[in-house]
Amino acid sequence: MAAEAIPSSPMLHTVFTKTIRDQRRALMWWGLGFVGTVFMYSAFWPTIRSNAGQFNDYIAKLPEAVRNLIGGDYGTPRGYIQAEMFSLLTPVLLLVYAIGAGARAIAGEEEGGTLDLLLSAPIRRRRVMLDKFWAMVGAAFLLAFVTWAAIVVIGRPYGLTVSMLDLSAAVVNLFLLGAAFGSIALAVGGATGNRGMAIGVTSGLALITFIVKTLASSVPVMKPLRFLSPFYYYADHRPLATGFNAVDIAVLAGISVVALVAALVAFERRDLSA
Amino acid sequence: MADVIVAEGLTKSYGKQRGVIDLAFSVAPGEVFGYLGPNGAGKTTTIRTLLDFIRPTSGRVTVFGLDSRTGSVDIHRRTGYLPGELALYEKMTGAEYLAYFASLRDGVDWAYVGELAERLDLRLGMRIRSLSHGNRQKVGLVQAFMHRPELLVLDEPTSGLDPLVQREFHRLVAQVRGEGRTVFLSSHVMTEVERLCDRVGIIREGRLVTVEDVGDLKARAMRTLDIHFARPVPADAFANLPGVQDVEVQGELVHLTVAGHLDAVVKAAARYEVVDITSHEPNLEEIFLTFYGGDEDDGG
Numbered sequence: 001m002a003a004e005a006i007p008s009s010p011m012l013h014t015v016f017t018k019t020i021r022d023q024r025r026a027l028m029w030w031g032l033g034f035v036g037t038v039f040m041y042s043a044f045w046p047t048i049r050s051n052a053g054q055f056n057d058y059i060a061k062l063p064e065a066v067r068n069l070i071g072g073d074y075g076t077p078r079g080y081i082q083a084e085m086f087s088l089l090t091p092v093l094l095l096v097y098a099i100g101a102g103a104r105a106i107a108g109e110e111e112g113g114t115l116d117l118l119l120s121a122p123i124r125r126r127r128v129m130l131d132k133f134w135a136m137v138g139a140a141f142l143l144a145f146v147t148w149a150a151i152v153v154i155g156r157p158y159g160l161t162v163s164m165l166d167l168s169a170a171v172v173n174l175f176l177l178g179a180a181f182g183s184i185a186l187a188v189g190g191a192t193g194n195r196g197m198a199i200g201v202t203s204g205l206a207l208i209t210f211i212v213k214t215l216a217s218s219v220p221v222m223k224p225l226r227f228l229s230p231f232y233y234y235a236d237h238r239p240l241a242t243g244f245n246a247v248d249i250a251v252l253a254g255i256s257v258v259a260l261v262a263a264l265v266a267f268e269r270r271d272l273s274a
Numbered sequence: 275m276a277d278v279i280v281a282e283g284l285t286k287s288y289g290k291q292r293g294v295i296d297l298a299f300s301v302a303p304g305e306v307f308g309y310l311g312p313n314g315a316g317k318t319t320t321i322r323t324l325l326d327f328i329r330p331t332s333g334r335v336t337v338f339g340l341d342s343r344t345g346s347v348d349i350h351r352r353t354g355y356l357p358g359e360l361a362l363y364e365k366m367t368g369a370e371y372l373a374y375f376a377s378l379r380d381g382v383d384w385a386y387v388g389e390l391a392e393r394l395d396l397r398l399g400m401r402i403r404s405l406s407h408g409n410r411q412k413v414g415l416v417q418a419f420m421h422r423p424e425l426l427v428l429d430e431p432t433s434g435l436d437p438l439v440q441r442e443f444h445r446l447v448a449q450v451r452g453e454g455r456t457v458f459l460s461s462h463v464m465t466e467v468e469r470l471c472d473r474v475g476i477i478r479e480g481r482l483v484t485v486e487d488v489g490d491l492k493a494r495a496m497r498t499l500d501i502h503f504a505r506p507v508p509a510d511a512f513a514n515l516p517g518v519q520d521v522e523v524q525g526e527l528v529h530l531t532v533a534g535h536l537d538a539v540v541k542a543a544a545r546y547e548v549v550d551i552t553s554h555e556p557n558l559e560e561i562f563l564t565f566y567g568g569d570e571d572d573g574g
């Protein structure tokens with residue numbers, strides 16, 4: 001008999017491990033992307049530092065909204081890392097990944113037609129949802145950790161050093177921000193089975209809340225609205241300068257929890273599309 | 275023993291689209307139950323309700339005495355399922371795919387997986403992306419049979435299989451039946467259901483038209499015959515024969531429809547020199563119209 005060996009990969013044991021396994025190649029490329037980004041900005045740092053005065057003069061001339069957006073001081077490693085890495089680029093990258101992963105989790109399988117067979121196994125819908133949730137969260141954590149490690153390892157030879165604790169605080173906020181929007185995408189996808197809608201709605205929400213936060217920091221009338229934006233909790237307490245902030249962590253993690261509960265309830269109740 | 279599947283007043287409506295309406299049937303243990311109907315009649319809707327992918331608008335269905343909604347995990351543990359629109363994980367090999375589902379079922383006898391693959395002539399090491407439609411269907415079949423479930427729910431199981439593999443599939447079903455296990459299979463092909471099943475439920479436009487023994491159905495089976503004679507035959511040569519209708523005689527060619535046994539027609543034909551006889555399976559719509567009467571509404 002041409003018996004095939006039993007594929008004994010432990011990555012085929014659960015929905016969680018299988019989902020991570022599906023992502024292994026993509027995660028490698030994303031990880032390289034984060035490392036490359038850190039590398040590029042680290043390599044610029046010595047040049048920037050010697051011209052810090054000019055940069056700061058330039059920034060001082062920018063409109064207040066843009067200045068708040070960059071939120072850094074180019075003269076110090078902390079200010080530079082904040083401005084170049086954490087103000088826009090890494091959060092956008094991580095959001096793109098997490099929203100895609102969240103949207104794909106249920107809605108991707110449903111649109112691909114594989115969800116019926118998966119759920120014909122003796123496994124509860126909520127188990128599938130939880131496994132998909134942890135896979136998305138785990139991958140977001142991995143990418144955030146890679147960013148942390150890259151800054152620590154690559155930044156040092158270029159003289160780009162910050163407190164490990166403060167850097168950890170900034171990276172934890174980055175991770176939680178990604179997980180929050182990933183969870184929202186998971187919930188929209190789980191509730192509708194529509195991957196495109198999950199990506200669209202969640203990206204739209206990210207854009208709007210980002211604009212609200214940015215405007216709130218320069219337009220006095222809008223100031224109270226900043227509490228509505230996840231980006232406020234992500235950045236406004238300046239984790240790179242002040243370290244961990246319990247409120248930021250609680251709110252950002254809370255968004256994921258609320259989205260997950262909504263996802264579980266909606267997915268449990270509805271008809272799956274054929 | 276209690277029935278394996280019991281549907282009571284099972285209704286699923288989707289707004290404008292037709293679902294299924296007030297279905298009532300039961301499937302006994304050890305039975306091969308055919309669920310016959312044209313595409314779009316509601317076969318897949320019934321099956322997906324049975325497995326709790328969709329929920330009834332009213333009525334209920336129980337499997338192994340368990341409610342389809344509250345008992346779904348236990349039902350799934352004891353059931354093997356082949357979907358009508360099979361979609362697999364393209365990047366995996368057949369073996370990886372089956373290992374994943376085996377894990378989700380807390381392990382299966384891998385030797386039996388190898389045996390099933392061999393019987394269906396399926397190479398497990400190939401990536402699913404590179405498999406033909408028929409070979410994918412085989413992966414789906416192995417997946418449905420590999421944990422030796424008490425109940426098999428198969429939605430159009432032979433679509434895309436070549437005739438040799440179909441025959442092996444028929445043997446598998448016979449074997450499952452011989453072991454006292456139960457099969458619920460849907461089809462839009464009358465002959466397949468006749469060959470495999472003990473009883474048949476016929477569904478049309480969301481309603482169960484009838485449930486009957488395959489023997490009874492066969493006794494009334496309709497066939498269209500084209501008989502080619504060496505010389506023209508009299509126009510009334512096949513008139514007034516039992517079970518014969520729609521007779522058209524055009525010189526040496528005769529076209530007619532027979533319900534049940536062919537005996538009378540063959541004997542009538544034998545009076546002349548026969549060159550050729552061709553028999554056609556009528557399509558399901560024709561069977562419905564003849565046996566169960568047409569539907570007044572125009573939705574077809």
